[in-house]
Each structure stands twice: as C-alpha cells, then as structure tokens.
Amino acid sequence: MTKSSQFNKGNVILTNPEEGYYGIAVVLSEKKNTHEFYPWCHIAITPLIFERKVQLQELDINQLKPLVFKRSYNLKGKEKFFKEEISIGIYTRSNKHGFEILGSIDPKKVYDGPLPFMPLTGLDITFPMYDEVNNYLGREAFIQWASEHIVEIDCKHGKGISSIVCSHLLSKNKALGFIENASDPHDLQGWCYDCENLFLKEGEMSDKFLKFSSANVVCTTCYDELKTFHQID
Ligand SMILES: [Zn+2]
C-alpha cells in the first residue's frame, strides 16, 4: 500500500465512506495538465464494501465493476419511474486526502466504454464533473450496500434492521416532507423536500448532494416514525 499525491490511471483506491467501512474505487483514465486544464481523471466507484481494510490480492479483479444504481422514484404528483446511473465521475487527480492506493490494475477490465472529459456531441454518455476527491468518495456505494444488506443496528428500539434517511429528517421540530425513493421494504430510503430539490437540481447524487443530505442509518421503526412525522399531504 502506498500513498501518492496524484491519482494515476489504473490505481485502485481504498475509500473510507463511513467509519469502519471501506470501499474500492478505480482510476479509469488520466489527463496531463495543460495551460488550460488541471489534470483530471475518471474514477469509478465499485459496489464493494468491507468492514475492514483489504489488500489488492484479496479482490477478484474480474468482479470489479462500477456501481450501477437502479433507483425507483415515487414522487408526489408523478408516475413512478426508474433511473439507472453508473458511478463514474470526473475528478481532479489530486489525492489531497491521502487515500491509500492498493496497487494498479488494467482499468479496461473495470470499464471499457468511452470516457469523454467533455460532453461530446453525438455521444450519449457524459459523466458528472466533480472537483477534488473528498472524504465522501464512495459514499454512494456504502449507502447502496447498507440498503441491500440487512445490517443490524443498535437502536433505542433494540436491535433493528437498517434503513436510510437524510440527516435533516432526524430532527423532529417541524414536518420537512418525506420523499421515499424506494418501494422495497428491505431497501428503505427517505429524504426531505430540501434534499429532493437539490437532488433534482443536481440531477444525480453529486458530492454536493451527498454532503447536504448526509445520509444516516436508522432502524426501520425509526424510519416509520420519521416518515409519519415528516410526511406532508
Ligand atoms: Zn434532507
């Protein structure tokens, strides 16, 4: 394991999206700096989450793929719809937060599609442009993981199954609105109207959104209580 001040193509990054949880991200491309541009790279977030630090040798490289979200939206006044998002973003190559690099692999094994840096005409694919990689790198993989795993958490309600809410919903001062973006009872995720507005504005789970929403894991009893409290008709 090494620390490097700059991400290079093929680097396997050990992320730390939540205390005690580690994930894997892979640098898919790199661009040198020119007079006009900072050096940029594409980074793919994989769905892998571990409860300890892992080594590169423990990973099955052929299984390393970018996280794909399949979200179902149940928005008020709209028909239920689905949206698929692939977790690849454009970041600056600066490893300012000192993420551990587990090693390097052939990034084409992870993702072999086009990797434009600019929105290209005639290409359907564009990737969101982020700024520097921050502590939240891989957060969406953790949220996805926590929503798919029956994670038992300790709560005032006893041991319970985890679900996800935004941090705003935790305060019960006034009803903030409750948007439930999953209908699967094992994949409960809710956020408030402010989060929803930002999400629609950003068009995706951007860093800005993840920071603002700051997802929390609560038990399903808490979730139901919060939903009842915050729902506005
Ligand atoms: Zn919120």
Ligand SMILES: [Zn+2]
């Ligand atoms: Zn609870």
